[in-house]
Amino acid sequence: MKNIIFTAIVLSVFITLYALSTKNVVPLPPDDNHAGIMEQKMCFDCHGPDKETPLSKKHPPKYECFKCHKTAKSNP
Numbered sequence: 001m002k003n004i005i006f007t008a009i010v011l012s013v014f015i016t017l018y019a020l021s022t023k024n025v026v027p028l029p030p031d032d033n034h035a036g037i038m039e040q041k042m043c044f045d046c047h048g049p050d051k052e053t054p055l056s057k058k059h060p061p062k063y064e065c066f067k068c069h070k071t072a073k074s075n076p
Helices: 002-021
Strands: none
Touching: none
């Protein structure tokens, strides 16, 4: 019985890690507005509070842009 519980827990961990690793991420758009952006502080010129296109309240960590959104230079 202990082996079955242990196996179920290990499988749950692997399934959870797999599900988290397949999360879809939106890259930076390849347009003129986003060309040349290399520093996160540049993002907030348009996406800061009270700016042209602010981030939604549901947006994940707002000060770690390049963890999810890859620049053209960092894309393979």
